[in-house]
Amino acid sequence: MNTSTDLPDIPLPPGIRSRYVDNINGLRMHVLEAGFETRGRPCLLLLHGFPELAFSWRKVMPALAEAGYHVIAPDQRGYGRTTGWDANYDGDLNSFRLLNLVRDALGLVSAFGYASVDAVVGHDFGSSVAAWCALVRPDVFRSVALMSAPFAGPPALPFDTADAPAKPAPEDPVHRELAALPRPRKHYQWYYSTREANRDMHHAPQGVHDFLRAYYHHKSADWKANAPYPLKSWSASELAKLPTYYVMDLAKDMAATVAEEMPDTVAIAANRWLPERELAFYSAEYERTGFQGGLQWYRCGTSGAFVAELQTWSGRTIDVPSCFISGRQDWGTYQRPGVFEAMQSRACTQMIGCHLVDGAGHWVQQEQPAEVSHLLLQFLKQRADCDIR
Template identity: 30%
Template sequence: MTSIFNPTDFPKPTLVPVNGVELEVFEAGRENAGKPIVLCHGWPEHAFSWRHQMPALAAAGYHVIAPNQRGYGNSSRPAEVTDYDIEHLSGDLVALLDHYGYEDAAFVGHDWGAFVVWGLALLHPNRVNKVINLSLPYQERGEKPWIESMEDALGGDFYFVHFNRRPGVADAVFEENTFQFLRNMYRKNGPPAEPQPGMALIDLARAETPLGEPVMSDSELAVFVSAFASSGFTGTINWYRNLDRNWRLLADVNPVIQQPTLMIYGDRDAVSRSENLTEFVPNVEVVGLDCGHWIQQEKPEDTNQVISKWLKQQDAT
């Protein structure tokens, strides 16, 4: 069953100046000042993807801070591609803590948000007291830049590679088909598909018939569609266009994350589990939920229970 959420129940945002940009920030549990938890969305998402978690975390005593990260929603969308590298994205989160007067916080990331939270914990370890990441495990740096490695292994049509090698092409297709793309993207329990030639996400944006079941109601989907119709996709895809730059920026950083960490996988997610997670994240607990990629939206109650239980255990130690 799809959990229905009335979009009018979502908190009203404020625009917060940070790190040379403005972020559109949604909050819950302000009365719990002093116990911050920051929720970092993925792609192509929005802070609204945390709608089921925000009230639960506020009820558990947290000051919940959910920004639309740069490029998304009504947050700033700088023109330079390099303004979306891991230094800028993690710098935004550090400046957000400074804005609220917090030394450190628990950080929760899904998908690309998880990549940013991993990077934040590497670049600014003293600002992160706990890590909770969904879907995307820690990415080992390896000997070759990430996009180069993907191009060698998966070819030029793989979407990460395509975004980098053919800038602007996918952006335009997504913008022409914003509703269709997001409707087709936010699905679960789809039939197994044979790999097809061509760029899969461009084909998805052009597909008239969605596969599987919707992850959310029409009114919830409308929040995402409206946000991307206004912002476009280029700023958000620029995150992908910095992967090799990020690989270089992380060259001299200690690669081991020491913070207590919770890693939540979707058992039916296309994103692979890490085979050597404890090598880089020694203090990790791993949980799998019976769902696909959109973990916290597909299984909101289960996600809330896992996160709340883990946080309670951490707070007790």
């Protein structure tokens, strides 16, 4: 892997700098930073998802810094210019489990000299990390903004089983049923857990740049068929209603799936939220690193290997102020039936805002950065009011 001195500059807006922080839970962490000019500011931590980078926060960081915050956005473990992680498919998954990602976030906050941050903000898979940060260390992460991926709470422990016959954990039939549909399908998270997934995307026939262009387009509001609604159940017949970037055709890999929705040259030229110059940075980084680091996060989830550890917090809720922000055209809000509703009714006890932003699909902070910045600052003011009361 290249050293930092070999890497090209990042096309950042004024007021954001790139730097490295050593010895963060075994990582040399690459961080984007805004609002660093003066000391003593309250801190915000921004956590990206897949397949993104700290760079995905470039459009909201200046507004948050201008409002008086010190804003920190790392390339998370497995991504970008952060090093110290193992990209080997056969390596130990343990370092990519959710609680170690929380430890990464905690270490970074501490390295910058903060005992707490005003908010941790997470998008996509970063939303899961942010949720667990707030659940496990509410003293440090004093509020949480979840974006594009709602949180249902920790997994439940088996209950009232002392005098009942032991029952083996039931196999989830949904994957077998998806494969048996008249149009055979498979779920993307289980595909992402296969050995082939990284190779399929890293060596996509269309190249990494065009793969990412099609992938980002397909999940954005620019793809006009994104008109999400709640699904009734976690069943093959319901999941089959999801777009192919979530529930794929059984015989196709992700590169072939999104290639069918590649925008034409006119649409690419007209794209203002992800122009070619900015996409070129993403594609260069993923050409260099591959995708396996991010895919390891999915494998931690689908393997079930770390559920017992997370059950330590069974029954606990997120009790710090919270909000949810997603694109109105984002299927991510509904991809797990019932979770959006459970987040609001049970998992978060102080949810003071739940917003679906029109004109945004999955990449909400890139597609509609002004509205997302406004909603985040509104939330931060509301959470401060909660502290006063």
